[in-house]
Amino acid sequence: MTENRLYAILGGTSGIGLATARQLVARGDRVWIGGRSPERLAEALAQLGDRAKGTLVDITDREALTTFFARGVPQGEALSGLFTPAASYRTGPFRHGDTATSEALFQAKFWGQYWAVYAALPVLRSDASLVLMSGAASQRPIGAPAYAACNAALEGLARGLAVELAPIRVNCLSPGTTDSELWRNRPADQREVAYAQWRQLCLLERPASVAEQAHAALFLLDNTNMTGSTLCCDGGYTFR
Template structure:
């Protein structure tokens, strides 16, 4: 079987895909999915240990896939796992160094050619602060990585990215922008800002395509921070607040990001994947 006969599966073969926040959760699944579609992967995260672990897992997956169903795609790499899958630490939370960090990451990711697709799934741990308790620090903690950092990334994209309809920048919002939980006003504003940013950047960075994926509740490693009894209660509550009776899985959300990379005609769009949460 030749690659030319797999036109729907080979749109990402040989593409350079940078996943910011690719060391865990949705970002890791996006990186793995893009790899399985034949892309060269660069991931970033703020924690060096998590980055090392994620690179090891992706490279192991690469080797196993190279001998499995995806071998026709992965044959296009022509490179070893450590060349096809690379990583770089990048702290997005510190306003004093974010610009140099972002430019350093983009320079690293484009060292062998322009980046075709940048996916932004980075986030940080924060406390839910009700509006009545709002402080500048609380707002900053919620906004900095989620809605401010993508603006700084966008500033440097033209120098390091394939600025054509075949290239893309996909950022991450959330269903909270449309249906906030009580006391989640600050997070809702961050999510809504990202949706507006995607539309604005689709105009400002044209012809590069810019889109936003807005997930609902997704069962990622963040739930491991919650005590087991409390975790199950939370998950059951979220399941009941959907039409599917489920919570999202990272590997399912990854499909939305793949779509944004592969459809050369989609831009300025918000892709929602929330299990029907907005309908309940």
């Protein structure tokens, strides 16, 4: 890949998004990151250095998404890639009938990524690479049916966009449980129960690291013959 390309990451202020931004910057590329927290954005930009810039953005706000891309791409330049791991949502059982864990979940995770790609279209290179993010529940749900359906919908979206937007490439990363800030900010007993369950459910018997997930995202961004595919980085969860 040519160095000093420009990539956008929605959700680039923490977790898998920030880890991906680190790897892009380390190899000589530039990143435009977005997130909802002013504190996290400032911390992320301080970590990433002068090859990174960014702004606050709410992925559920279409106008904010349009502004994000308009501000992030200098005149006469275009994005080489977009990664969209940003989403804040709740999951829950179907029988609860809770819109927060069903309709609101889709609004945050599915429609947020859908409209992010739409907003990015005017500033994408003709050979740009887009990476959506779903989750392992798409292949092997163990509860929270709306969450499983949302992840599966994102993988279908990647396939549909790959057809319509070609030669722009569109793929989807499907991570399993990952040792990230999301889990580390939860109570230790809750986290350890989840990690213990995951160790029983996947072949490699451990959560992934954010660096491993970022490496998978980078592969999808870089490989010029990958499009319409879902890459499961889940430690073999789908096979156990």
